[in-house]
Amino acid sequence: MSSNALVDFSQLSPKFRDLYAKAKVFVEEECIPAEKTYNLQMGQGDQRWKVVPQVMEDLKVKARALGLWNLFLGQDYAEGAGLTNLEYSLIAELTGRSPKIAPEAMNCSAPDTGNMEVFAKYGTPAQKARWLQPLLDGKIRSAFAMTEPLVASSDATNIETNIRRENNEWVVNGRKWWISGAGDPRCAVYLLMGKTDSANKNPHRQQSIIVIPADTKGITVVRPMQVFGYDDAPEGHCEIVFKDVRVPLENIILGEGRGFEVIQGRLGPGRIHHCMRCIGMSERALDLMLTRVTDPSRKTFGKMLAQHDTVIAEIATSRMEIEQARFMVLNAAKKIDEVKAKGAMKEIGMAKVIAPNMLLRVLDRAMQAYGAAGISQDTPLAHFYASARTLRYADGPDEVHRNQLGKIEVRRAAALTEQQRIQKDKGDRLAANVSKL
Amino acid sequence: MSSNALVDFSQLSPKFRDLYAKAKVFVEEECIPAEKTYNLQMGQGDQRWKVVPQVMEDLKVKARALGLWNLFLGQDYAEGAGLTNLEYSLIAELTGRSPKIAPEAMNCSAPDTGNMEVFAKYGTPAQKARWLQPLLDGKIRSAFAMTEPLVASSDATNIETNIRRENNEWVVNGRKWWISGAGDPRCAVYLLMGKTDSANKNPHRQQSIIVIPADTKGITVVRPMQVFGYDDAPEGHCEIVFKDVRVPLENIILGEGRGFEVIQGRLGPGRIHHCMRCIGMSERALDLMLTRVTDPSRKTFGKMLAQHDTVIAEIATSRMEIEQARFMVLNAAKKIDEVKAKGAMKEIGMAKVIAPNMLLRVLDRAMQAYGAAGISQDTPLAHFYASARTLRYADGPDEVHRNQLGKIEVRRAAALTEQQRIQKDKGDRLAANVSKL
Amino acid sequence: MSSNALVDFSQLSPKFRDLYAKAKVFVEEECIPAEKTYNLQMGQGDQRWKVVPQVMEDLKVKARALGLWNLFLGQDYAEGAGLTNLEYSLIAELTGRSPKIAPEAMNCSAPDTGNMEVFAKYGTPAQKARWLQPLLDGKIRSAFAMTEPLVASSDATNIETNIRRENNEWVVNGRKWWISGAGDPRCAVYLLMGKTDSANKNPHRQQSIIVIPADTKGITVVRPMQVFGYDDAPEGHCEIVFKDVRVPLENIILGEGRGFEVIQGRLGPGRIHHCMRCIGMSERALDLMLTRVTDPSRKTFGKMLAQHDTVIAEIATSRMEIEQARFMVLNAAKKIDEVKAKGAMKEIGMAKVIAPNMLLRVLDRAMQAYGAAGISQDTPLAHFYASARTLRYADGPDEVHRNQLGKIEVRRAAALTEQQRIQKDKGDRLAANVSKL
């Protein structure tokens, strides 16, 4: 159980406290019990890509009625619930406990959240009417098509998908993969990043973002990518070929050559949402571990697992790691509240590295306690693990964030060198006086 | 590339050296290239449980013609190739490079290997004729049914499946899961462990092992278990219900109450085979990492991954971990050659803990270098990871092996205490003399 | 540089903010430059146990004038500065940057702090007049004599030192070691824990704490214990024999058999002070690392260390570990403010494990960047390391704290098991309904 004395709930808004309490009940009493039904309604094989489990639609109605809806949209958005990032982070932890169900039920699931932010922030009135409103209503879903298979597209300047203007249309050609959500039968729209001006000398002005209705001619969903052995139907992570896909000129976001700017604005808070859901998943994993190690029917050689102090030590380690990671995520959220995401890149970067790695370790311990059941479909642990593993490279691999953080620290070196020089000089003078005495 | 100077190939048998050279070529030039075809021939969905990919049958013919057949059966078996455990371990490393193809192609894949050993060691002539011979010929496959879902069956005394004698038949009732190989259309026979005498005061005399033809009435394969989303068709890891399954009395192995004895005999060398395949998998993972980090099309921010010294350090760490683990496995194999598995329990236990954990770390680094491709179906890494993860609890979890090893060390304490007492006494006398001078 | 957005300085008291600003300047501009002189004035060899470096006395005068005096005594003490534990922790971080100088200069150094707390909380007016006041004035120093060489005295019930009543005196016999501060020429008084009633059935009522003037007959300081190769003169960590040491009956703290109660009250906040100083030491170590890796005179093979991204990654890791540990310590401090140390045992325990282990890792990275200088007398790193290493067993080893923490978590298992049962039941009912449709 968390020991967070640094964030004082009594100082947070009454609105938040009400929503938090409701969300807690909703996740524990509605979402987690619905997981089994969701899986059943999904069905088997190819069917899984065609069905929208009814239980999800039922939960969405309930959540919306409770006000648990679009909470990710903060104070910067007219459409939002007005929560601070700190407040929403605490709620995102709760939804992370049932990550397949709760975020979607509360219309707070990726990639729709980021896409709604883009439309809300940069969309024309027409774009908002056509795409943002149904997204806000949970009527349609969306995808963000950026990653490409043949290049290192985590460096956006490497992107190869071409967008050329032809008369009054944009014509898109390229291959994307890991397009999450594109498999969903409700996915109605893609935001696609490509190059409108690959010859531009400024490598960050070559890219544009185009809105492409999912039923446009020329789009072929090639295959779902697997994460470990999971295809994550119905959303999926799809490989898609765009061949001479045509959309009207007004389907551009913000304007030609401004794609880089858009994705920069899209990244910060979303990363924190992932991180906070990681905390929720880790808490659920630890809860599951606790019940397993105390299950009297699981004795080996006469002892429950909880009677081994190695197991107790692993539980304690998980608890300590969770607490530390949570503070880092909440700290980043509060910093965003104070100085916007751009000013909180260091804090976001730290949280982004720490939370998924922590979750993977906590999950691994829980899986080990469960033995075979832990890596199977009978617990959510292995699926959590697969999801968490993607977060170590998605939105920038650990190595890149660590490198940026380290370089930020190194910038302090010049001032420190000067400070240490002054301290040494003063110390030498002081010592010299002493020696003379 | 391995740096093993401690095992001198020139001291090993000419027969081994010939087989090793052939196996190396066979794995690299036949098995690895066949992986894609195998997956294609497996097909999709339910079909995957019904098909035997033709490419595998072709490879088996080739392997047998080359003498690369049943090499796991060592000098103790008339049917074997006469390799030592050390020698076979080196070949198992090679087959581990293509773990889905090479072991089966060379008729050296679990669980058939362990089952063939059981039949060869304990089988009656009739059992050998009916089951061992077609297994040795690669005509049928087999399964070993021990693990149960409702109890901690890693402690065999917890097993609940009931085997009762009724007239001239054994009647089996129980539920098993994680029965690897049982999904294969060629799986013709189960070796099942259950209790024939659950009231026996000696908890290790309650169990018996029964031979059950796979087509016996009363057997229901309930579902395949998943390992991180993989169902590992066609072999699968099945949950199976045995309801009033009847087999003749002669279908017992070794005799009533001797099940524990049989599984004890089955475990040692097989564990080492897994371990050595782990070495092979880790070498392949490192090879894949090396080609990825030097792929010029994968530059980010102008640099190949291999130009970052963090990446170089990770490669070096993987190399060091692989080398260390290999020595531990080869050492265990040599010890088995010298004093049989029973005398090498410490060495086997160490290798059993070290090899899979090493492999998981090496794989994780390789996956990270590949980014999204690394956890997808486009590289074998994630599937290797899932398989390796099961080895941390299968055949005894890490914790149990570590505990046994630690206790073996602690047994030395009494003699050490005495030795240190003698040293201290001598030291005190010596010092006393000195002080007097 | 710390990124702490969760503790809002503007919410803390103006008094604290003023003291904090002064302490920061005092540590950086007075204490750190004084380190060299302190070492010089200490001298060499035996002299080191006899001298009180004048620079320290000068600093004490300055600190007291600034109000930087006895800040550890919080709101519970009439004599204190009235800071909360959270506030004092932030100041203790600053003093940790110069751990040998700043805490003593500000009269906030162990073991005096804990001893002053004992006298302030439990002392009679006479005890306060004779011992507390000069301690508060920085005129004398003190020691706490609890640990014994021949038993595992971290379990206080094992203590063997005997205190027997004889007429109007207590007579003390026993051997103590690791009595920090006892080597200091200013050490005037010991608080000694021994057994007054070793036959008491309640093992926590056998102990009493006795006040012993350091110049009492029968006390022999046998030797200073070394921490790695440091003897930490002049305070030292002494082995002391008490042979028929006699003190008047009034020299008992709180009363006979209440020794356990006293040490319980002494422990909580002091542990946090150590932890917060660990944060300060780790920040200084990282600062030193940053200046070294950017020192152009230290190029190898044409590169500064900071041009290697492995070094950058180590710096980033240190930064992330420091931030996490700081939150844990501040969280514990705030929890103590809210519910007293007894209610914050879990948070204290976590901080107690995390902070020293973090510090050791940060120091090790800094030492490695410095090479030979890093482990020598030319940087403070190795001495910090030695001190930090003692914190992993002092006041309860890591293992004990981890075990306690794990067991606290396990207590949640029963309620979780019930919650998961309810969720499963609800989930099963929901799924059953679905299946019927």
Added chain:
Amino acid sequence: MSSNALVDFSQLSPKFRDLYAKAKVFVEEECIPAEKTYNLQMGQGDQRWKVVPQVMEDLKVKARALGLWNLFLGQDYAEGAGLTNLEYSLIAELTGRSPKIAPEAMNCSAPDTGNMEVFAKYGTPAQKARWLQPLLDGKIRSAFAMTEPLVASSDATNIETNIRRENNEWVVNGRKWWISGAGDPRCAVYLLMGKTDSANKNPHRQQSIIVIPADTKGITVVRPMQVFGYDDAPEGHCEIVFKDVRVPLENIILGEGRGFEVIQGRLGPGRIHHCMRCIGMSERALDLMLTRVTDPSRKTFGKMLAQHDTVIAEIATSRMEIEQARFMVLNAAKKIDEVKAKGAMKEIGMAKVIAPNMLLRVLDRAMQAYGAAGISQDTPLAHFYASARTLRYADGPDEVHRNQLGKIEVRRAAALTEQQRIQKDKGDRLAANVSKL
């Protein structure tokens, strides 16, 4: 207890087996008991730099009589015992168990060993007569002066000490530190590396090695450097100023500009000796841990430490790490035997990284089991720790060795890329045929 089945003692030379058996007894029955007396005879304070403990001289007589003398000099040296590197490594493990006593007692202690190798390999007959013979006889000691305080001298091209020719003399000016052995009253000679031609375009031809008698005018030993507070008297690690130090022209080793060549030849096997002593130290540490955790007088809360399975797990981990490290060191030794040190750089580098890091972890666990005693002068653990810590940067820091190793691996990438391309082409053709069927 080691489980080394890969190195078959029966295959090693009878001479070795005899020496090994004698060395084992000598270390356990003579050296370890002598440790206390050695420390007593060393005395306290300044005396420690002046005394040669008599017990060491007595042990040297015993060792030489047993033939346990100069065993480090292998088959390449006429003066040597003719052991292979593999054989000597096994003996160095034994001497590592008492690292302060046994190596010197057997005239196998650094830096004399490396210096004797230099004289034996490159010395003129006159140099051999004057310096090598008394070193071989254990009559004098020596030092190797290479490291400098003001530059990163691990890159030898940075060295600044100047050696200029003036008439028939070399004139040396410079400052060196960490000159191990230079504090010993018996230290009679330095091998000093400096630059005779700092303008040479080939940065590896600028250096020369000069023989300097320790009593030459112009040499000032400034201070002993400390290692975690230890000064390692009497040998010490000294800072030394050379001011206009003059020696005859014949006092050059091998010739002008060949200093780099000499140190290259000096490094390989010596690194392995350190590594193997690390194995011996780790075995002694584990032995000490085993006796402590089973000491019934050290019960806490009613249990011996060995009754906690966390402690058992730590012991097991130490055992596994020791075994792995030993194989790496023996492997490097055998490789040197097969292809000389130059051909075994990869194996030596791996052993060099692995052994000290392993030892530090094993020691840390043992220290934790001992609590306060573990970091004090009452066990050898903390001193071992300090020594082992220096090995992580001496003779090339971990980072450099890891980087070199990683780059050696990366060289394999081109061939692997080609192999994988061939495999893929073959696989594609095979799959294409299949699809057609």
